[in-house]
């Protein structure tokens with residue numbers, strides 16, 4: 001066991017725990033985006049950053065990947081950390097403004113405007129789909145390809161995957177695919193849009209859905225129109 005200090009509280013943790021795991025164990029909340037319990041930490045979004053050390057020696061680290069050490073001093077909500085998280089949320093919002101997950105984050109952080117160019121991308125590169133496919137479904141059907149502006153998630157050679165189980169887990173965890181906000185309604189109106197997420201990948205992949213196969217194969221979306229339903 002090691003002893004460290006988080007937000008002024010002396011806590012004990014197993015040597016192999018991360019700062020995030022330790023904080024959550026003691027009920028201290030640190031926001032996350034690309035982290036999900038049960039999947040390996042990725043460290044990509046940086047939303048979980050915390051400040052470690054003191055004075056001029058302090059620095060920001062991602063709490064989901066940083067291991068605890070004896071005597072470590074951690075501040076989960078320093079001014080510097082909060083400001084950095086707001087900028088990260090703004091960047092996410094610029095990439096995918098209609099994601100309900102990101103909209104909720106923006107609301108939580110009080111982000112009301114986006115100073116960056118809004119791109120409305122289909123993916124924010126959180127890597128959750130790749131990790132759930134490999135680590136929970138054991139399929140390894142999808143992965144990152146290319147770099148920079150050409151970076152994308154797809155199957156090997158962009159072909160229909162034999163490994164894909166059509167389980168829909170990748171769509172389930174995706175903050176960009178699931179729960180796209182369809183717009184606001186007058187106050188008090190329940191628009192219900194959040195209850196009817198549409199697979200946005202159909203716009204980009206007319207023959208493929210979420211890199212998995214023919215549209216609707218995975219069964220996670222409703223492709224049948226209401227008038228066709230029995």
Ligand code: SF4
Nearest residue numbers: 133164165167168170
């Ligand atoms: S639907 Fe296919 S690509 Fe998606 S998680 Fe399942 S096996 Fe992987």
Ligand code: SF4
Nearest residue numbers: 123124126127129174
């Ligand atoms: S497709 Fe979705 S889950 Fe996968 S990396 Fe992009 S945003 Fe994340």
Ligand code: FES
Nearest residue numbers: 043045046048064
């Ligand atoms: S949640 Fe830690 S880097 Fe994304």
